[in-house]
Amino acid sequence: MVDAAVRIADADGIDAVSMRRIAADLGCGTMSLYNYVPRKEDLYELMVDAASAEYVFPDRPSGDWRADMTDLAYQTRAIMYRHPWLSRVMTTAYGFSPNALRYLEWSLGCLTPLDVPAGLKMQLIAMVNGTVMATVRNEQAMAERARGLPWSEAEEQAVRGAYLMGQVASGRYPHLAALLAEAAAPADPEEIFALTLSRLLDSFTPTGPAGERGDAGERVTPA
Template structure:
């Protein structure tokens, strides 16, 4: 099939363009930027080799000389988005603060590019920007006195927590779009239903919990607390 590699390969191990001919007219950066613009404007489903080629002003088949598979195109896009991390020249020495800052950046990047949650995968963990990110994370975790394997788990769990949080927030926002009522009205109706169920006495533990509730949950505060508790769980006792 056209554009399908005969065996597994890594896009980063390939030359920028295969085949003979004049100097490549486009770089991988150009291709990734075009695909990201399309996804940001119209969603990931709008990204196709044909659409990207049209954005660049080249033929669809010629694009396969640069990017053999659509999966490779997604990897280029994820790498381009990952370039948005602002990483200082050196960690601060406070691993909790550094990892918290990275978690905030990940969340912000995913909001700038809502399609990321659809294509993000650990298979893309070897791209130039992914390796840059991982190297910086390991550097900021040097003061943490735990096994290297636990440090990798920490990085993975922070990323997974941020992605799950953003996906849930985006799903709620997507569901609310187009409805003839506001999110506040929706939550008020659901809250009233919940209180009605709890008042039956069938859920005593939930009733006790709600009786001590401080009111509406602040998403930003919950995010910060979640990351803080996750990081604390990796700290050696007494640290």
């Protein structure tokens, strides 16, 4: 049943998933499915858990927590692209299904070398996931919008760029003008994602002598 729901969502979007559609796919009665999954929300949770089974974990963490968390972030992004509907139904309420627990246990194992309190490790995991989800949602929205344009994306950007430069030239936005006068920010989505993820991980990296303490000797932890 869950496999059928995932197939339907992958092909036609999450709105196409219904008990009637799943029953037709499986060749069974619609009402019989409610004996197994009483609510659509329960089905969504099972679908998210099925997608979470696609993570590939080696036998043990590498010992480099940044590298391991980066790998997890890229795996999450790839899974969300294979299943575009995930960004619509993903929620922290689905954090205790079997494959979600497998993911959490692996993530915490990867963070063993990071000498910060357990609560901060959970914040790091949540923030990495949140960053990936926000990035994918934005990329998907941009792609969907581009498909509906009556002109090319390059033409669209040219018009918007000309408008922006005209506004900046008016003198009403001096701070924005100063920003644009500096080196151009990354425009490639892959480069932006890598930079965003790196800066997030930087914020959780203890600093100071021995990589752990500040000048006054106190523990330095992320804000």
